[in-house]
Amino acid sequence: MNNKKYKKVRIVAIIFIISLITVSIFLKLYLLTIFTIFTGILFLSLVHSNNKNLVDERELSIQEKAADFTYSIFTPTIGIGTFLLLIPSYSGLRVFSNGEFLFLESIGIIFAYLTLFLISLYSISYFFLAKKYGGKKDEE
C-alpha cells in the first residue's frame, strides 16, 4: 500500500468511525461506542503497519517544526493563563475571576497541572531523544 492509498483508506475509516461513534452516543449505546473506538484503533494500526511508504522525511521535518512551534506557543499561553486565573487566590490583584468565580480558579489549577505535564513531557522526551540521537561527550 502506498502513501496515497493509505491516506485515502485512513480518511474513509476515520469518517466511518466518527459517524458510528456519533450515532452510538446519540442512541446512548455506550458499549458500541467503546467497541467502535477499540476496533477503529485496531484497524488503523493494521492499515498503518501495511503502509510501506509511510516515512517521508519532509513530512517528518514539518511535523518536528510544527510540534516545536506548538509547544513554544501553547506552553507560555496556558502558563500565563494559569497565572492570571490563580492571581485572585493569593493576592489582591484581580484579573479574570474577581475573587468570586471559584470555577475559574479550578480551571487555573487544571491549567497549572497541564503546563507542568507538558513541560515535563517535553523535557523527558527531549532528554531521551537527545541521548538516542546525540553523540557522547568522550567521542571525537
Added chain:
Amino acid sequence: MKNRLKIYRVTQNLTQEQLADKLGVSRQTIIAIESNRYLPSITLAFKISVFFKVNIEDIFIYQNGGNK
C-alpha cells in the same frame, strides 16, 4: 543550495510522481526540492544521486553563504 533535480528528472523522462515512487518519498517532497523550498537529508540526496548514477555534487550545488 541550488539543485539540478528537475533537469535530471526531465532528461530521464520521469514525472514527479514516478520519481517520488522510486525514491520512496511523496510528490510534494520532489516539488519542494525542485523549487528549492526544502533541503533533502544527506540520505535522500545520496539516494537521488545513486538513482541518476551521478555524483551528489552534480545535482546539488553548494553556494557559499546561502541557507537555501
